[in-house]
């Protein structure tokens with residue numbers, strides 16, 4: 001199976017582990033609040049990302065000094081499940097985020113944990129690794145972060161707004177909430193912020209291609225509009241000339257106007273500029289326009 005765009009973005013983020021402990025704690029916080037389950041009863045992180053599975057134990061070790069109680073074997077493919085069930089470990093984790101282990105029904109983002117800019121980025125990287133996905137830009141523009149904790153969605157929006165010039169939208173999904181971005185520039189900026197530069201570049205290329213296509217389409221439509229105007233005007237002129245001939249008035253027209261009329265009859269699709277160049281001697285476009293206008297008037301009057 002081909003590796004998805006989303007999987008590549010995650011692999012890229014996993015290439016660097018947090019240097020500072022504050023960031024490791026914050027990145028774990030992002031992982032926990034956006035993972036499959038995080039409560040006093042246990043922690044469960046399920047991921048299909050091989051790279052995320054590789055860094056996850058190291059990340060928790062750096063933040064808390066211990067790792068998971070249950071973790072998949074090295075050669076596991078597909079979904080990999082990591083669990084912490086030891087009450088002592090759970091207590092320590094809950095306390096380090098300022099939660100009372102007796103009351104973890106409504107978990108939220110404990111702001112001091114994400115106070116520093118470095119930690120804000122680490123938190124959102126963790127959130128994306130555990131609960132995020134981004135659509136291949138060839139198929140559509142959508143990036144999302146999914147959490148089972150309602151207040152976390154709202155607080156994460158506020159957090160994104162602190163570091164980015166936009167706020168994600170939110171929606172309810174399957175008992176939880178999703179934060180999402182639909183605007184191509186925002187997805188590009190957010191991936192850059194997370195450190196997924198290659199993925200961001202992929203989005204940028206898709207954006208440039210889209211802009212180019214739009215420009216070409218606009219230009220084509222514009223050309224069509226001009227062409228149809230020229231054709232319409234020529235049809236009116238030809239109708240006027242036919243009328244003048246039918247009424248036997250054509251030969252009475254001044255020679256210059258006759259010359260203009262014949263040029264139009266012989267070149268129904270030519271522009272004014274082209275017709276003007278056919279006159280003997282050649283005249284300007286406004287002068288040509290003037291002659292054709294006079295022909296139309298003559299046809300109307302008589």
Ligand SMILES: [Zn+2]
Pocket residue numbers: 020021022023024026116117118119120122
């Ligand atoms: Zn930090």
